[in-house]
Amino acid sequence: MKKNLGPAYVAPITVWLCVFFVIPISIIVYYSFLTKGFNGGVVHKFSLDAFRALYNPTIFKITFNTFWVACVSTAVMVALAVPAAYYMARSRHKNFFMLLVIIPFWTNFLIRIYAWMAVLGNNGVVNHALLSMGLIDRHIQFLYNTNAVILVAVYTYLPFAILPLYSTIEKFDFSLVEAARDLGATKLAATLRVLVPNIRGGITTAVLFTFIPAFGNYAIPQIIGGSSSYMLGNVIARELTVTRNWPLASSISLVITALTTLGVLIFMRFNRSASEEARERAQDNAPMSAMPQVSAQSTGTGASE
Amino acid sequence: MKGSQVTVKGVEKYFGGFHALKNVSLGINKGEFYSLLGPSGCGKTTLLRIIAGFEDPSAGAVFLDDRDVIPIAANKRPVNTVFQTYALFPHLSVFENVAFPLRLKKLPNAAVKEKVGEFLELVKLPKEGGKLPSQLSGGQKQRVAIARALINEPSVLLLDEPLSALDAKLRQHMLIELDAIHDKIGITFIYVTHDQQEALSVSDRVAVMNEGEVVQVGTPSEIYESPSCPFVAHFIGETNYLGGEVAEVLDGKHARVDFPGIGALYVYQDKPLSVGDGVKVTVRPEKIRISSDKPEGQAGRMNVLEGTVDELIYSGFQSKFFVRVSASATFRIFRQHVKYFMDEKAINWKDKVYIWWNDNDGYVVEAEKNP
Numbered sequence: 001m002k003k004n005l006g007p008a009y010v011a012p013i014t015v016w017l018c019v020f021f022v023i024p025i026s027i028i029v030y031y032s033f034l035t036k037g038f039n040g041g042v043v044h045k046f047s048l049d050a051f052r053a054l055y056n057p058t059i060f061k062i063t064f065n066t067f068w069v070a071c072v073s074t075a076v077m078v079a080l081a082v083p084a085a086y087y088m089a090r091s092r093h094k095n096f097f098m099l100l101v102i103i104p105f106w107t108n109f110l111i112r113i114y115a116w117m118a119v120l121g122n123n124g125v126v127n128h129a130l131l132s133m134g135l136i137d138r139h140i141q142f143l144y145n146t147n148a149v150i151l152v153a154v155y156t157y158l159p160f161a162i163l164p165l166y167s168t169i170e171k172f173d174f175s176l177v178e179a180a181r182d183l184g185a186t187k188l189a190a191t192l193r194v195l196v197p198n199i200r201g202g203i204t205t206a207v208l209f210t211f212i213p214a215f216g217n218y219a220i221p222q223i224i225g226g227s228s229s230y231m232l233g234n235v236i237a238r239e240l241t242v243t244r245n246w247p248l249a250s251s252i253s254l255v256i257t258a259l260t261t262l263g264v265l266i267f268m269r270f271n272r273s274a275s276e277e278a279r280e281r282a283q284d285n286a287p288m289s290a291m292p293q294v295s296a297q298s299t300g301t302g303a304s305e
Numbered sequence: 306m307k308g309s310q311v312t313v314k315g316v317e318k319y320f321g322g323f324h325a326l327k328n329v330s331l332g333i334n335k336g337e338f339y340s341l342l343g344p345s346g347c348g349k350t351t352l353l354r355i356i357a358g359f360e361d362p363s364a365g366a367v368f369l370d371d372r373d374v375i376p377i378a379a380n381k382r383p384v385n386t387v388f389q390t391y392a393l394f395p396h397l398s399v400f401e402n403v404a405f406p407l408r409l410k411k412l413p414n415a416a417v418k419e420k421v422g423e424f425l426e427l428v429k430l431p432k433e434g435g436k437l438p439s440q441l442s443g444g445q446k447q448r449v450a451i452a453r454a455l456i457n458e459p460s461v462l463l464l465d466e467p468l469s470a471l472d473a474k475l476r477q478h479m480l481i482e483l484d485a486i487h488d489k490i491g492i493t494f495i496y497v498t499h500d501q502q503e504a505l506s507v508s509d510r511v512a513v514m515n516e517g518e519v520v521q522v523g524t525p526s527e528i529y530e531s532p533s534c535p536f537v538a539h540f541i542g543e544t545n546y547l548g549g550e551v552a553e554v555l556d557g558k559h560a561r562v563d564f565p566g567i568g569a570l571y572v573y574q575d576k577p578l579s580v581g582d583g584v585k586v587t588v589r590p591e592k593i594r595i596s597s598d599k600p601e602g603q604a605g606r607m608n609v610l611e612g613t614v615d616e617l618i619y620s621g622f623q624s625k626f627f628v629r630v631s632a633s634a635t636f637r638i639f640r641q642h643v644k645y646f647m648d649e650k651a652i653n654w655k656d657k658v659y660i661w662w663n664d665n666d667g668y669v670v671e672a673e674k675n676p
Contacts, residue, residue: 173390175392176392176394176395178386178388178392179388179393182384183406184381184409185409186380189409193409200396
């Protein structure tokens with residue numbers, strides 16, 4: 001008998017997760033229940049002040065804004081990524097398109113955000129072009145609002161939606177769409193009734209991969225957004241560095257973690273129930289096969305030269 | 306081709322530089338079980354996909370009940386397809402798969418239930434409606450695909466190698482059922498296959514295709530007994546294929562032909578032959594008789610040859626003999642076993658035997674005029 005080496009195999013990742021995930025999260029949970037230090041930092045004395053401070057209209061508004069930005073950018077990303085991934089999967093130049101999707105990762109995330117300022121800023125390329133063509137009299141304020149944050153978030157996280165969708169659509173059996181068309185479905189009906197339900201897994205992954213980073217967004221609203229597009233990530237940064245209320249920063253972090261986890265759970269449950277429903281219903285009324293078992297013997301009559 | 310339900314007229318198809326269909330014209334009658342038979346890559350599936358509306362021809366037209374269907378999209382054509390890979394929707398139950406076309410038409414639930422029940426009954430799967438396709442056997446999936454394709458009541462059913470994924474026994478079984486369904490609903494079936502046994506056993510007519518061309522159209526017995534070209538002779542069944550020279554034209558329907566290494570044989574022919582023409586002759590192995598004793602008292606013009614059994618393959622219901630008649634000529638002979646222990650087993654490997662067949666059983670496939 002072989003020894004059970006399972007624990008040994010998972011030891012590296014267990015250690016990794018403990019050091020870089022469980023322990024930091026525990027520290028955050030611990031800090032959120034402490035008293036704020038006078039000059040920043042914490043006093044090791046139990047307090048619920050950090051959670052009481054959450055009950056505040058400004059925090060509610062920012063939470064709602066964060067949620068809104070995350071939802072809209074996720075929806076836009078999935079809506080863009082499905083056709084893009086579909087086209088890539090059916091193209092003869094798959095690898096080329098894959099390269100195009102990956103190329104932006106070669107440049108630093110922050111530099112790409114600043115690049116958007118050069119494009120959309122008041123003295124940016126777009127305004128400059130519009131002004132010199134005489135289409136506008138004075139520059140348009142593109143940046144420092146929620147739409148700009150959504151735009152740049154979509155730009156930044158789109159590959160995370162395209163890649164899982166691409167790998168799902170590539171495995172999709174396109175004869176199913178042909179079958180649907182053959183049976184009378186329009187192109188739209190074939191897409192909605194056959195393609196979408198069968199690439200559900202890819203859509204789920206795309207939503208999770210984009211919603212989670214979009215919800216925890218910090219750099220994009222910090223650089224591109226204005227005061228109206230403040231997100232929870234920015235509040236945490238402020239409490240940590242400017243206001244120096246570490247317990248409050250911790251409790252807001254926990255709010256993000258909790259809301260994200262909750263959102264993911266609800267989404268996955270909703271998703272699973274739809275596909276499992278069909279399977280369970282199928283198992284309930286499935287009597288033994290009516291088909292007699294036929295052995296796979298060849299009669300050898302298929303004689304051909 | 307007036308009066309045909311499906312008329313294919315001068316259809317050409319190019320895929321890039323590849324010429325997949327070369328001036329294909331066919332007329333398929335209403336209610337016919339029509340097979341497109343040919344090796345893989347011969348263009349039969351492409352032709353079917355053009356009729357279904359999944360491909361546009363590069364040139365030519367397809368008429369359905371005298372209506373040009375090329376401008377009509379696949380979802381609007383009164384044809385339905387049974388796909389080679391079944392193409393059942395994996396996320397839908399068997400019931401919903403079959404109901405799919407009805408749901409698109411937004412039929413009321415009660416009507417859907419009744420009609421799906423009727424068609425599941427037709428394919429003998431009345432109790433499997435609640436299962437998912439992944440829970441079905443290959444044969445059951447095939448039945449669901451047939452029910453789903455028929456529920457729209459198309460005027461033509463297209464079947465693209467529907468049985469190729471099933472094992473041999475099940476294939477036989479499904480073929481008989483398919484034939485029964487065809488008899489019951491009476492619509493036109495266009496059946497694509499590379500399996501000549503399938504095509505011969507159920508078709509009213511067969512179009513044999515090779516390299517993008519239709520090489521022969523005929524009833525199964527026509528294409529088997531009087532192949533129009535060497536390709537058909539070889540592709541349909543097994544045969545003895547001999548090349549010789551006409552020595553004497555007998556009565557308009559027969560000829561005596563000299564075969565190098567074999568001698569003179571009487572053959573049936575329906576072409577204008579003259580002495581000296583080069584001919585290719587096919588003699589089906591099952592038409593040749595074999596015995597240890599020289600046949601005597603046979604009426605008519607009989608071909609009798611003497612040879613040695615080179616190889617003997619026993620396969621239960623029949624034996625295949627390979628009989629060498631000269632250094633350069635070997636005949637294959639199939640003999641059905643009727644009374645094995647009294648008669649057939651007497652012939653063994655290396656035995657001296659006589660083989661003989663009637664003059665009508667050799668057929669001239671091809672003739673080349675002597676210049």
